[in-house]
Amino acid sequence: MLNKNFFLENIKTLFYALIIAVIIRSLFIQPFYIPSSSMEPNLLVGDRLFVSKYSYGYSKHSFPFSPSIFNGRIFPSEPKRGDVVVFKTPTDNRTDYIKRLIGLPGDQIQFIDSNLYINNIEVLKSRISKKDKIYCGVKSINVFTFEEMLPNNKKHKTVYLKDFTFQNSDPYEVPSDHYFFLGDNRDCSKDSRFLTSVGYVHKDNLVGKARFIFFSSDRSIGSIFSFWKWNKSIRFDRFFKKIN
Numbered sequence: 001m002l003n004k005n006f007f008l009e010n011i012k013t014l015f016y017a018l019i020i021a022v023i024i025r026s027l028f029i030q031p032f033y034i035p036s037s038s039m040e041p042n043l044l045v046g047d048r049l050f051v052s053k054y055s056y057g058y059s060k061h062s063f064p065f066s067p068s069i070f071n072g073r074i075f076p077s078e079p080k081r082g083d084v085v086v087f088k089t090p091t092d093n094r095t096d097y098i099k100r101l102i103g104l105p106g107d108q109i110q111f112i113d114s115n116l117y118i119n120n121i122e123v124l125k126s127r128i129s130k131k132d133k134i135y136c137g138v139k140s141i142n143v144f145t146f147e148e149m150l151p152n153n154k155k156h157k158t159v160y161l162k163d164f165t166f167q168n169s170d171p172y173e174v175p176s177d178h179y180f181f182l183g184d185n186r187d188c189s190k191d192s193r194f195l196t197s198v199g200y201v202h203k204d205n206l207v208g209k210a211r212f213i214f215f216s217s218d219r220s221i222g223s224i225f226s227f228w229k230w231n232k233s234i235r236f237d238r239f240f241k242k243i244n
Contacts, residue, residue: 038183082154103180136188
């Protein structure tokens, strides 16, 4: 009888722990892993970060498996230009992407001679380095690094290939209730410029705001289980780094 009660109590404890974990993940904070180089130099492959789920209110995408339990958003709050946001891609409403919010509803976004324009006004950027190397997938590329300042005075780093491959575009007209996102690694990011794969993101697809990095490791050097390589593979300087 004791063994049976012990077994049942442990099952109940695990069940309650699971419920609490789902509530925390859905309503408060959720960890995410960075799998690509599209947000370099600000987010690196191997960064693990926390995203606040309450920042923009809640939609069905706030919950695991995006259940259709209600429409729209509850307790909505408008994201700010320059926020680093996790969202569900419009093409499948399932895949998580993380990009920087550039265009708000009603904005016109355009690239002219490799310069970013918002509502026909050039976004100011100043070059801070001309000899950086970053990744694009598994390939190392030479880039110019800039500090970019958005119209709300939000500053962040961006990088462009030295030959500026993405030079000009047609104007992007951001629809009502939608947002336009770009990767900080401008020539190595699948984002809202690619209308058939990402495009404009509806407000209901927003998952949360990226807050800070809590762990980071370079898997190209070694697995997390290779403790003898931790001094090289673990990026201790990125622990608890706030995401700008």
